[in-house]
Amino acid sequence: MTDVDVQNKINGFLNSSFKKFMVHDYNEAIRDLQSAEVIDPENPEILYNLGINYCRMGLYKTAINYFRKLINQKNAYIDALEVKKILAYSLIHIQDYIESIKYLDHVLELVPADVVAISMKGYCLDMQGKQAEALRIYGLLLEIDKKNYNAYNSIAYIMAKTGGDLKKALEYANIAYESNKNHPAYLDTLGYINMMMGNVILADQYFKNAIEQAPLSNEIRTHIEELNRTRTR
Numbered sequence: 001m002t003d004v005d006v007q008n009k010i011n012g013f014l015n016s017s018f019k020k021f022m023v024h025d026y027n028e029a030i031r032d033l034q035s036a037e038v039i040d041p042e043n044p045e046i047l048y049n050l051g052i053n054y055c056r057m058g059l060y061k062t063a064i065n066y067f068r069k070l071i072n073q074k075n076a077y078i079d080a081l082e083v084k085k086i087l088a089y090s091l092i093h094i095q096d097y098i099e100s101i102k103y104l105d106h107v108l109e110l111v112p113a114d115v116v117a118i119s120m121k122g123y124c125l126d127m128q129g130k131q132a133e134a135l136r137i138y139g140l141l142l143e144i145d146k147k148n149y150n151a152y153n154s155i156a157y158i159m160a161k162t163g164g165d166l167k168k169a170l171e172y173a174n175i176a177y178e179s180n181k182n183h184p185a186y187l188d189t190l191g192y193i194n195m196m197m198g199n200v201i202l203a204d205q206y207f208k209n210a211i212e213q214a215p216l217s218n219e220i221r222t223h224i225e226e227l228n229r230t231r232t233r
Helices: 003-022 026-039 044-056 060-071 080-093 097-110 115-127 131-144 149-161 166-179 184-196 200-213 218-232
Strands: none
Touching (some): 026 044, 080 115, 184 200, 184 218, 200 218
């Protein structure tokens, strides 16, 4: 088989996998990509697409292996910063916040105003219990993007859960809420802040609306249980 024939075969698998990816048939897309990987195991396009498909399936550890292999290649024709952000995102899902921050810092060294990387770093710091640093990062994010409503919401929630200024937290939470009144995280934050302020009826309504929007959210259910315990005291 000539080099042209090999490349045509790889291109066929890539095109087929892309069509399946677009209709969310990730299992079959992966089958095509694995067939291509057998032919050319170091092909960066194949590795990238395998990582993305595994990521979409929630198989983050496998996705991470592909993304790491990809960024360790020399002279690979890929957007290394974008891959590092996706790798960081995958690491967040397996709760490896330290490693995630390492890759996010690589991105921010070159693109200090990358709002996606900044937001993910703020989340990682919060999950590590470094709320003061997280608040600083989210504050930086708002300086860059004054309409980043997720940042407003994150700041509000961190302030509320760490005993900060509840009035300020409520102000920030309302800014996020006004941007999207059906966003479950924004509703949950307003419920949590009102619970901390003793506004039980308002908290209950926000939590009910939040769980309607995200019925599988463990965090919202935990807050509802906390509110119910408050009522029985």
